[in-house]
Amino acid sequence: MTIFRGDGTPHDWDMPPAPPWRRFGGGPLITPVFDEETDGRPTDLERALTYRSDAREVELVNIAILLRRPLLLTGRPGTGKSTLAYAIAHELGLGPVLRWPITSRTTLQDGLYRYDAIARLQDANLARHQQRPDADIGRYVQLGPLGTALLPTERPRVVLIDEVDKSDVDLPNDLLNVLEEGEFLIPELVRIADSHESVEVGMERAAAPAPVRRGTVRCHAFPIVVMTSNGEREFPPAFLRRCLRLDIAEPDSRRLEAIVSAHLGEEALAASGDILQQFLQRRSTGELATDQLLNAIFLTMHPDQTGVADRRELAELVLKHLSAAY
Known part of the structure; x- marks a missing residue:
C-alpha cells in the first residue's frame, strides 16, 4: 500500500x-x-x-x-x-x-x-x-x-x-x-x-x-x-x-491552475486566465517563480489598494525575470 x-x-x-x-x-x-x-x-x-x-x-x-x-x-x-x-x-x-x-x-x-x-x-x-x-x-x-x-x-x-x-x-x-x-x-x-x-x-x-x-x-x-x-x-x-x-520541473499550465486554485480559490482561478497566460509568456523568455504568479493574481484581486487600474500593468510589476539586471 x-x-x-x-x-x-x-x-x-x-x-x-x-x-x-x-x-x-x-x-x-x-x-x-x-x-x-x-x-x-x-x-x-x-x-x-x-x-x-x-x-x-x-x-x-x-x-x-x-x-x-x-x-x-x-x-x-x-x-x-x-x-x-x-x-x-x-x-x-x-x-x-x-x-x-x-x-x-x-x-x-x-x-x-x-x-x-x-x-x-x-x-x-x-x-x-x-x-x-x-x-x-x-x-x-x-x-x-x-x-x-x-x-x-x-x-x-x-x-x-x-x-x-x-x-x-x-x-x-x-x-x-x-x-x-x-x-x-x-x-x-x-x-x-x-x-x-x-x-x-x-x-x-x-x-x-x-x-x-x-x-x-x-x-x-x-x-x-x-x-x-x-x-x-x-x-x-x-x-x-x-x-x-x-x-523538480517548472509546473505546466495545468499544474499552475491547480496551485492557483489551492491558494486563492476557484473564483480567483476563473478570473485570472489572462494573468496566467501573461506569466507563461514571460516565463518562456526568462526565469520566473510560481509565487510571482500568485502575487500577481492576488494584486489584481485588490486593484483599489494599489492605485494601478490596468491588470496587465499591475501584474508586470511583480513578474520580473529573476535573472534580470537592475
Whole structure:
C-alpha cells in the first residue's frame, strides 16, 4: 500500500520494514511533546495543503521512505522543492517540519546541537557566589533540526535541509557519516557519561526536553530527510550515492491552475486566465517563480489598494525575470 499519496489528506499508514543495512537500534523510544505555539503554524499548514505533487514526486518520496535514504530535490527557485517536506509531514502525521536553512557559514554542528559553554560558566560562577548547586548541563545543550530528527522515535520525523548548495564545500561530506550511521555524539555529555548516564536536553520545536543516554543520539526510525538545491553547485559522488535525486520541473499550465486554485480559490482561478497566460509568456523568455504568479493574481484581486487600474500593468510589476539586471 502506498504510504505517501500526495493528495494532502492525512491517513493511517504502516511503516514498512527497512533493508537490513538501514536498520538502526536507537532507544529507548521517546514521544516528542510539540510546542503548541510552533506545532501546526498557519504557514506550515498553508504550505502543506496547497502543495500539488506529481506522480514522480510521490514515487520518489515512497522510495526514500522504504530505503531510509535522503531525498535530494533540485530545480529552479520557486518550484516548490521545500514545500514537499511540509506536505509529507502533514499527510503522514509526523509533527512539525524540522527546518535547517543552510548558508555559506553553516557547519554540521549547527544542525546537530548547540552547547552554550559561556552561559554555563556564568551560571556556575553565580551558583558558587550564592552557595547553591550548579545547574544540570542539559540546560545548556539544545539539539538542532537534524539532531532532533535523529532522536529515537517510533515514527520518523521530517527534516528539511534547505538550499544545501549554498553551504561551504565541506558540509556535504561532513553529512555523510551522520546520514549513513543515523547517529552522532555530543562530546560534552560523553565525558560525563559515567556519572550522568542520561541527560535531558532541549530539542527543536518541542515543549519538553528529551533524554540523551551516554552522550549518544541514535535514531530508531531514520528521519525523512528532504534536501533542496537550486543547482548552484555540484556535489561529490560519495554524497550523491547516498541520496535519491529528483529534479523538480517548472509546473505546466495545468499544474499552475491547480496551485492557483489551492491558494486563492476557484473564483480567483476563473478570473485570472489572462494573468496566467501573461506569466507563461514571460516565463518562456526568462526565469520566473510560481509565487510571482500568485502575487500577481492576488494584486489584481485588490486593484483599489494599489492605485494601478490596468491588470496587465499591475501584474508586470511583480513578474520580473529573476535573472534580470537592475
